[in-house]
Amino acid sequence: MSENNIDSLNPLTFGEELLYRCSELRLYIGANEAGKGYLYIGSRNVYWINENNSEHRYIFSFYTIGLNAVFNKNEDFDSCVYCQIDGLYQIPNLNNGSHNNNGNDEDDDDEEDEEEYTEVRFIPNEESKIKEIYESFCRGALLNPDPEEEDEGNFYFNESDMMNMVVDNNMQYEDDEEEEDEEDYDQEQCIEMPNPNEVDDLMKFQDANEDDNEQDK
Numbered sequence: 001m002s003e004n005n006i007d008s009l010n011p012l013t014f015g016e017e018l019l020y021r022c023s024e025l026r027l028y029i030g031a032n033e034a035g036k037g038y039l040y041i042g043s044r045n046v047y048w049i050n051e052n053n054s055e056h057r058y059i060f061s062f063y064t065i066g067l068n069a070v071f072n073k074n075e076d077f078d079s080c081v082y083c084q085i086d087g088l089y090q091i092p093n094l095n096n097g098s099h100n101n102n103g104n105d106e107d108d109d110d111e112e113d114e115e116e117y118t119e120v121r122f123i124p125n126e127e128s129k130i131k132e133i134y135e136s137f138c139r140g141a142l143l144n145p146d147p148e149e150e151d152e153g154n155f156y157f158n159e160s161d162m163m164n165m166v167v168d169n170n171m172q173y174e175d176d177e178e179e180e181d182e183e184d185y186d187q188e189q190c191i192e193m194p195n196p197n198e199v200d201d202l203m204k205f206q207d208a209n210e211d212d213n214e215q216d217k
Helices: 105-110 129-143 159-189 196-216
Strands: 018-029 032-042 045-050 057-061 065-071 080-086 117-123
Touching: 018 129, 032 129, 065 129, 080 129
Parallel strands: none
Antiparallel strands: 018 032, 018 117, 032 045, 045 057, 065 080, 080 117
């Protein structure tokens, strides 16, 4: 299918903005190549459609893309945009499945509680397009932030709430000042009393001095 037919395959849902598109892009699911196809990056989802079979396609929601980065060429893959996508994906008609699906049911049962994801690589026919693809992924991620956690609470305060907070803080400040003044006053009025044992020793010392003075006389 030629570049001129890319518009006829536009899979974006109603109301979704097209951020980027290109053809002749190789897709890898795990370590397996899914072939060449058309990439559409929408404002909510990422789509890839095989150029030889339009029924062979993938849809990745930005809410499921946990990581995206640019990887340089190595001995296994050409330079690409790398993603970790929640869930396990497979390539049709391949026995070994995706990178995370090893076909071992026992291991799958043991790891049910662990987070599962699939490594996906987008490799364009021209390396210069990698930056454009990555920037479009980043833009899509910004348009789809993670939902706010329920236990984070409501951080919005209206004008009445703010006024009450200011009054409460002022009253608390005045109470603290009064407590400090009372503490200073108590310290000023307080006279340190000597130890009773020290008083007895002092009295004995004075009596002894008086006896010595009388003997001298």
